[in-house]
Amino acid sequence: MRVLVPYDARNPKTRLDPLFSDTERRSFARTMLESVCRTLEATDRTPEILANRAIECDWPVTVDEQPLSDAVNTIIAESTESVAVVMADLALATPTALERLFDTDGQVVFAPGLGGGTNAMVVRDTSFRVDYHGTSISDHLAAARAIGLRPTVLDSFRLAIDIDGPQDCREALIHDADPAATWLRNAGFSLSVEAGEPTIVRGDRTTE
Amino acid sequence: MRVLVPYDARNPKTRLDPLFSDTERRSFARTMLESVCRTLEATDRTPEILANRAIECDWPVTVDEQPLSDAVNTIIAESTESVAVVMADLALATPTALERLFDTDGQVVFAPGLGGGTNAMVVRDTSFRVDYHGTSISDHLAAARAIGLRPTVLDSFRLAIDIDGPQDCREALIHDADPAATWLRNAGFSLSVEAGEPTIVRGDRTTE
Numbered sequence: 001m002r003v004l005v006p007y008d009a010r011n012p013k014t015r016l017d018p019l020f021s022d023t024e025r026r027s028f029a030r031t032m033l034e035s036v037c038r039t040l041e042a043t044d045r046t047p048e049i050l051a052n053r054a055i056e057c058d059w060p061v062t063v064d065e066q067p068l069s070d071a072v073n074t075i076i077a078e079s080t081e082s083v084a085v086v087m088a089d090l091a092l093a094t095p096t097a098l099e100r101l102f103d104t105d106g107q108v109v110f111a112p113g114l115g116g117g118t119n120a121m122v123v124r125d126t127s128f129r130v131d132y133h134g135t136s137i138s139d140h141l142a143a144a145r146a147i148g149l150r151p152t153v154l155d156s157f158r159l160a161i162d163i164d165g166p167q168d169c170r171e172a173l174i175h176d177a178d179p180a181a182t183w184l185r186n187a188g189f190s191l192s193v194e195a196g197e198p199t200i201v202r203g204d205r206t207t208e
Numbered sequence: 209m210r211v212l213v214p215y216d217a218r219n220p221k222t223r224l225d226p227l228f229s230d231t232e233r234r235s236f237a238r239t240m241l242e243s244v245c246r247t248l249e250a251t252d253r254t255p256e257i258l259a260n261r262a263i264e265c266d267w268p269v270t271v272d273e274q275p276l277s278d279a280v281n282t283i284i285a286e287s288t289e290s291v292a293v294v295m296a297d298l299a300l301a302t303p304t305a306l307e308r309l310f311d312t313d314g315q316v317v318f319a320p321g322l323g324g325g326t327n328a329m330v331v332r333d334t335s336f337r338v339d340y341h342g343t344s345i346s347d348h349l350a351a352a353r354a355i356g357l358r359p360t361v362l363d364s365f366r367l368a369i370d371i372d373g374p375q376d377c378r379e380a381l382i383h384d385a386d387p388a389a390t391w392l393r394n395a396g397f398s399l400s401v402e403a404g405e406p407t408i409v410r411g412d413r414t415t416e
Contacts, residue, residue, distance in 0.1 A: 094363075097363055112382075112383070114379070115382075116378075116379075116399075134404060135382055135401055135406050137383075155304070155365050156364070156365055157320065157363050171322070174320075174323075174324040174343055175320070193342045197323065198323060
């Protein structure tokens with residue numbers, strides 16, 4: 001099985017702009033990418049980064065400048081084996097959660113993301129094509145059924161949290177999801193609980 | 209095992225105020241309560257509603273006017289058997305997800321919620337006490353360890369989504385989580401995908 005980890009090497013995680021400087025945003029995105037790759041290694045898989053430009057790292061990188069869905073579909077179409085796609089911002093992913101994904105039966109297996117994304121999948125029937133635009137989990141389920149496949153949905157919280165926006169970062173802190181949580185704490189972020197609702201705040205660390 | 213479903217019968221789901229009228233909010237909260245109870249019945253358990261005032265419904269109701277944590281702890285302290293606590297706003301809960309919870313080993317088993325809540329738990333060692341204030345999943349893990357218990361955390365997306373705020377409602381629609389999804393659609397709500405991000409909108413249904 002090939003295990004793809006798509007990564008926007010040009011301008012990653014733009015929705016985190018309200019929290020971070022550009023340099024920080026790139027550093028945090030890279031921290032999460034490496035975290036996902038190491039978590040995959042802990043399941044005895046070799047991650048293959050699918051990036052829109054070359055990056056230096058410890059894993060094989062396939063560069064494809066096409067939009068994400070096209071780049072993934074090109075690989076699925078050419079593949080003679082199963083293909084897994086695991087997003088690079090799954091800071092809460094654990095080896096156990098990914099093993100559950102890989103061990104789940106189904107011609108296509110989807111791990112939905114908050115807000116309707118498809119955070120991870122295993123494609124065992126390579127006639128399937130992805131389309132990450134919009135509410136992709138609904139579209140992927142419909143697309144699989146349309147070509148006669150029986151999709152399976154994995155019920156995982158740890159794979160459902162993709163770190164897309166500021167609210168997602170608090171989940172990394174709440175669940176001590178390292179290395180992302182340590183990165184955030186080192187950058188001065190912490191949780192503040194007001195009216196019973198935790199939010200992520202950035203304070204002067206010397207006063208904490 | 210006793211299975212408690214706490215329910216604020218006085219003023220439920222106040223954070224949904226931006227979406228609903230008062231009457232709608234109570235109706236939607238009641239729809240979710242009944243949904244959770246029926247889902248529990250499908251696992252061959254008898255739900256026991258723990259409410260802060262009497263309500264009429266198809267299940268036994270225990271009325272306790274104490275704050276939530278105190279009311280739950282009173283029952284745990286008196287119980288000679290395991291106690292499960294399942295929140296009344298888990299619109300995405302399925303029998304399979306709840307069976308996973310009940311089948312998970314551990315002296316205490318927690319299903320975390322988005323934002324750090326504890327959406328469902330099984331307490332098999334009745335020396336444990338709950339405290340739902342703040343980031344309760346972290347507090348519950350620490351409290352269990354402090355009295356020598358080994359807690360287990362269940363990795364479930366379906367139990368992690370509690371319908372607390374407007375953004376949570378979109379998850380009910382995305383995943384067709386009935387009866388909540390049908391209630392929302394009948395009230396005129398639908399998903400609108402803008403810039404790749406689905407949000408819940410209320411439109412004139414005749415124009416859809």
